[in-house]
Amino acid sequence: MLVLGISAFYHDSAAAMVRDGQIIAAAQEERFTRKKHDPSFPANAIRYCLDEAKASGETVDRVVFYEKPFLKFERLIETYLAFAPRGFGSFRKSMPLWIGEKLFQRDLLLRELKEISPALGEQGKLRFSEHHFSHAASAYYPSPFQSSLVLTMDGVGEWATTSAAIGQGDNLAIFKEIHFPHSLGLLYSAFTYYTGFKVNSGEYKVMGLAPYGEPKYAKAIFDNLIDVKPDGSFRLNLNYFSYCTGLTMTDRRFDAIFGGPPRRADEPLEQKHMDLAASIQAVTEEVVLRLTRSLAAETGHRNLCLAGGVALNCVANGKVLRDGRFDRIFVQPASGDAGGALGAALAVYYDETRGGDAARVVKQPDAMQGAFLGPSYEQADIERRLEAVGAVFSVVDDNSVIEKTAAALASGQAVGWHQGRMEFGPRSLGNRSILGDPRSPTMQKALNLKVKYRESFRPFAPAVLRERVSDWFALDADSPYMLLVANVKSERCRKMSAEEQALFGIDKLNILRSDIPAVTHVDYSARIQTVHKETNPRYHALISRFEQLTGCPVLVNTSFNVRGEPIVCTPEDAFRCFMGCEIEFLAVGNCILHKEQQNPDLARDYKSAFELD
Known part of the structure; x- marks a missing residue:
């Protein structure tokens, strides 16, 4: 069928x-x-x-x-x-x-x-x-489960905003729901809007901003905006929101609680916005933990599946795993x-x-086959496409692709990596990725400002060999879809001085805090992708070769695009992005491209080519 x-x-x-x-x-x-x-x-x-x-x-x-x-x-x-x-x-x-x-x-x-x-x-x-x-x-x-509890959390579907289901064999049945307008996803989106980001695209920015702040407003949120029961069920106080009837998420009463109007997108981020992000993140984590704990006790299930937009909150997911009510968690990557x-x-x-x-x-x-469910391109087709857009490239064998790319990464270059089938979902997982050396103290800032053209506070994810993850992170579980957060292992971390600990907000950004600073967030956490030989042998081989050269089985992995652009799909997309930002090395299939060998007339102003997200 x-x-x-x-x-x-x-x-x-x-x-x-x-x-x-x-x-x-x-x-x-x-x-x-x-x-x-x-x-x-x-x-x-x-x-x-x-x-x-x-x-x-x-x-x-x-x-x-x-x-x-x-x-x-x-x-x-x-x-x-x-x-x-x-x-x-x-x-x-x-x-x-x-x-x-x-x-x-x-x-x-x-x-x-x-x-x-x-x-x-x-x-x-x-x-x-x-x-x-x-x-x-x-x-x-x-999912890899014969039976499981399934928790879905998002903004709103038809009526449901939160639902719990039981999967058993071929059967799946929802047994509990929370209905609109009471929505954890919309509460989070209200703070996305209030802190000056776009609803339905900027929520991950709020999550990334949260570690720079303190949850100073969490009590105000619990006291005024949301009533959460011990089992995690909740109701919002609709007097403070306008999404039911208006064209904005919040209103003046919401503004009064937090001391002013929403931040405009062109206004600078202040410590207040970081504290607001930390506060709504803390509230979200508390609600999710109450839900998962009560549902685990009610159903007795030890496997958990997560879906819906809130399931992309990898910080909350990591806390659910560490909470220990479930043996295994599967999060749908899309x-x-x-x-x-x-x-x-x-x-x-x-x-x-x-x-x-x-x-x-x-x-x-x-x-999910590693989420590699999108288009792929045969080598001859790649060569035709790159020739048609004026690219200068060499064609090498499989081993040389790995060798040359690993050497470029070890030398500190930003690498575009376009291989195999495109990923399904919002994350690049090693087939449409920009890669870098996580040991570099300047890589995070350089990628944000010179390649991605995005906010400097945004963290990058480590891609780590699955067999080595527990050597570098406080995690020993599969996280193939970059949907679990865990801390960098303490022995890999550098303790901050008293002066450094006293810093606030963005001032914390450039502090060297681990052996892999480019993927270590300000709170020593990382959004981990475990790389599995079974689902992506070429990517696994690349990281393995990088480890042989450097002793580090980890790469910086971020999506192959600039801010406001969808992740690249075709070889032409990859070349245009390569020529529109400061990526220095590009591997498309078995084609190798160096920036200095390209026709400079093909460079383009990529920063203004897309509407900012």
């Missing part, structure tokens, strides 16, 4: 293809259109999935949308009625779009599908899955709405085949 899953029309549109329960392909639309968080119908991603599956519209059995538009419309109407006459302006602006397009989303989907293939748009093939069930399915079905496409396809497959001969097969370490 061949099932195509789709998520679209909000943010991070995507498509995924599942054949007989096996994930064949998955990709976000933004990677093809080059529009970050592109919400449009994922026509390019669908075409890629069809090509990868060697399928046509005729051979696809089901097409599944990741949520139910009528339920979402019901929530919108009921919310406006509950708060009337407040929010009439917002109601008036949103209704034409809903009535003209979203209310009739079935017809819109069928029209768009028919543009790709008339057979793909046959009405009898189309199904709809509930938003949170799609998330839960995206985490449970690819936890946001893009992953809903995959979950919807899996949900319908298992629903329609249940009771048949094809039972769910549990795979180790999981069924």
Whole structure:
């Protein structure tokens, strides 16, 4: 049975293809259109999935949308009625779009599908899955567990904002929900907005900013904004928020608690903003821990699956693991709405085949194939594409790719690494990555300011050989998707002086605090990616060779893009980014490119090519 899953029309549109329960392909639309968080119908991603599956519209059995538009419309109407006459302006602006397009989303989907293939748009093939069930399915079905508790937390789906489910064999069932407008994801987004970042894209910046501050406002948040019960269930005080009826997240009463209006994006970050980030991070962690502890006690399950946008909070995930209520945790690498496409396809497959001969097969370490589910390019195709854009390159054998790249990294160069299938989800995991030497005390600042063109406080992730992770970090578990945070091992750390400890905020940034300063955050933590030979042998070989040269089995790994740009997809994307920033060395397949050998006329002003996120 061949099932195509789709998520679209909000943010991070995507498509995924599942054949007989096996994930064949998955990709976000933004990677093809080059529009970050592109919400449009994922026509390019669908075409890629069809090509990868060697399928046509005729051979696809089901097409599944990741949520139910009528339920979402019901929530919108009921919310406006509950708060009337407040929010009439917002109601008036949103209704034409809903009535003209979203209310009739079935017809819109069928029209768009028919543009790709008339057979793909046959009405009898189309199904709809509930938003949170799609998330839960995206985490449970690819997980390495025969049975598991599944916790989904995000902004909002149709009604649910938090849900708990039990997965057992082929069966998955939600048994508990918290409904809109009470939402941990929207509470976090309110602080994203208030600290001057973009909602639905800047939440990870708040998480990265938090270690620079102190949770001075946590009590104010608990006292005024959220009532959390011992079991983790919660309610927000809606007097302080305007997302139900307005066009902003917060209002003047919210501002009054924290002493002023929201920060504008062009205003400097101050210590107050760092303290606010630390405070909402601490509150989020407390709520998540109460939820996971109570659900563990209630269900007795020792395996946990996580999905939804809040599951991308890797700091909270790391604390859940260390809390010890669960033996193993699996986090869906595409936890946001893009992953809903995959979950919807899996949900319908298992629903329609249940009771048949094809039972769910549990795979180790999981069924996500390292999240390497996007397009790849044959060597001859890479060479043609690079020649067409004027690149100067040499072609080397497999061993030389590893040798030359490892040598470039050991010499302190910033390296672009474009190999194999593109990653699905928001993280580069070693196939569309910018790499660097983590031992360098200047690498973090240089990558942020000269390559990524982004805020200087943003941390970078260490990619470490799985067999060596416990030698360098306070972790001995799989973290292939960069979704667990743990501290750098104490023996690898340098104790700060009294003067250094007295520093505040961004002044802490340039303090040398470990043997791998480029990936050690100001609180000695790191967002760890364990690299597994089974899922990415070439990347594993590169880090292994780097260790032979330097004694360090760790690399800096950040996404191959500049600020505001989607992660690169094609060899041409990689070359353009290479020429638009200060990456010095590029490996695309077996093609090696050095910046000094390129035509300087091909350089471009990449800093202003994309809208800042």
